[in-house]
Amino acid sequence: MKFNSALENIKVYEAGKPIELVVREYGIEKDQIVKLASNENPFGCSPKVKEAVRAIIDNMALYPDDSMVKLKTALSQKYGIQSNELVIGAGSDQVIEFAIHAKAHGGSKVLMNSVTFAMYEIYAKQVGAQIIRTPSREHKMDEFYALYQEHRPSIIFLCTPNNPTGDGLLASEMIDFISKVDSDTLVIVDGAYMEYARFKNPAYAVEPKELIERFENVLFLGTFSKAYGLGGMRVGYGIAQAPIIEALYKVRPPFNITTLSLEAASVALYDEAFVQWCIEENFKEMARYEAFARSKGIDVIDSYTNFVTLSLPEEKNSSKIAQELLKKGMIVRDLSSYGLNAIRITIGTRVQNDRFFELTDSLV
């Protein structure tokens, strides 16, 4: 059977190995495995969220409230925006998918950073769009602007802080750039890790409300998968002016968020103290990774997220090191598929991080 020709160019996304897979493949006991590969919150979610989800277990048979009023109300309050400026996705991933399906098509161009979140390219290729990438590993706005002028892309992705590298982009630089882009180009600001950036240095944080008040062509993305500790529940969101949201709604499948996930995300927003505590812990532990890297003479990219990226010297091979660690039950992300000789490690709990230092000590 023949399928759409765009599919020929699609490489399936390589996810961080789940613990179950390592148990199966390497025969390691489940409780001996440490997964620092998918930037999950090592402290999980707020205990209030668990309690709330337990309380509605009987509702698993019932289709979700597709108007999502509870979650939209909580998010609107958090950001000082209106409900019709919000769309909820099964992870911010799904909002990326909506945006690409609504705006791009065969022949469109999509501009993104040299190294960035893999799903932008995968979704863009699904509709046959052409990918344009900047040359540098960091988001450099002059490079973006030059390529914007040359190619007039229909969508531009700015991922800040960037995944999988962790570095940030000054909000002021980003806003200067957006103000030079024509209003028919959709600029997607992926803020999946924005809670961490806001904590570390407010100059690297953008406020969605200000962004969408100023620009009619910006879509801001946020997620519950990282700081809010709900990676397994698949909830993210997009914030934009109402006409953009209306278009995304046209390609949104009904009931795209589970009944339990809607509850979990709503309740998570009412325990910001828990999230702030997790973020504080994150940066305390990150300092230990930086010290470890320094002691080994390894470059670490200055990170505004809940992970660190260690750029290895030429004589070390990231794939080999990740594989060695895996055999010992330590799951990290090898970035060779992104063209980097680097490994990305999620900041874990103190105990998990100690284990990483111990296992890695002899390898780097």
Add this chain to the structure above:
Amino acid sequence: MKFNSALENIKVYEAGKPIELVVREYGIEKDQIVKLASNENPFGCSPKVKEAVRAIIDNMALYPDDSMVKLKTALSQKYGIQSNELVIGAGSDQVIEFAIHAKAHGGSKVLMNSVTFAMYEIYAKQVGAQIIRTPSREHKMDEFYALYQEHRPSIIFLCTPNNPTGDGLLASEMIDFISKVDSDTLVIVDGAYMEYARFKNPAYAVEPKELIERFENVLFLGTFSKAYGLGGMRVGYGIAQAPIIEALYKVRPPFNITTLSLEAASVALYDEAFVQWCIEENFKEMARYEAFARSKGIDVIDSYTNFVTLSLPEEKNSSKIAQELLKKGMIVRDLSSYGLNAIRITIGTRVQNDRFFELTDSLV
């Protein structure tokens, strides 16, 4: 901002009203509302499923096992198929979306029944495909064949039992038809209610294994949202030969099923006794709806599902009756948007059904 022109023709799906909405709009107490609008299992899911989900609440922070090994193993065993003949979607809805995105595009034609599940058209329009519909309300294979020959569609949808009407299609007739279709046309057999049909009359049931052994161009859809009582958890599946599954995987977003949903669906498959009991109850109660309709001189479509469709006489208006019931806290589905003067009622518990008869008695 301009969006893809295909979006202009998309009407957003109208979901059954959730209980929360009726509470808000009509100020009715939550426990006074009966929802018989979305074909949920009124007995919910197996108690074993609830127990299993409670036991892994701590895993909400962890991304799902994207290889879905536990669920795929359970489904493979149930159907006697291989794991690579399976794709899991967030509801069978999402598998429909995968299939359309993989196979159809602007200029494609998609053939479906006159009255059938609304999402086929919505997804097809998202990619700019043209919709071809048969004339009759029932699936008539000669009508399908004539339109197939005339239009050579890239996808054909057969929904059996059909939603929102409940009538079935003899498996033998369907197979005769499929055997006359060329192998580059994807035939999607939507069996969302197949568990009910199999119970009522095996002649109306198709076995996915036989279907895909015989045909390289068939995709069978099943779901956990109906008989398995997990409508809120968004899990469905597609069964086809491996090359079709491989293509669908290329348009599948990673982590499309939540961690809790994967567990719920896996465990649900190991309590088939519960599901069979629910189905038995369903048909006992359906007999009461049939008797009610007869006593009122109303036509009821012979149903192979967990709902009944009452075709109203001309002097009665389905929208008005559904609205009257809504004001009293009874949510049913008005089918006027499908071009039918009919209401569709999910078979509830005995108490819920009694309430329906009581409230409807004076209206029809």
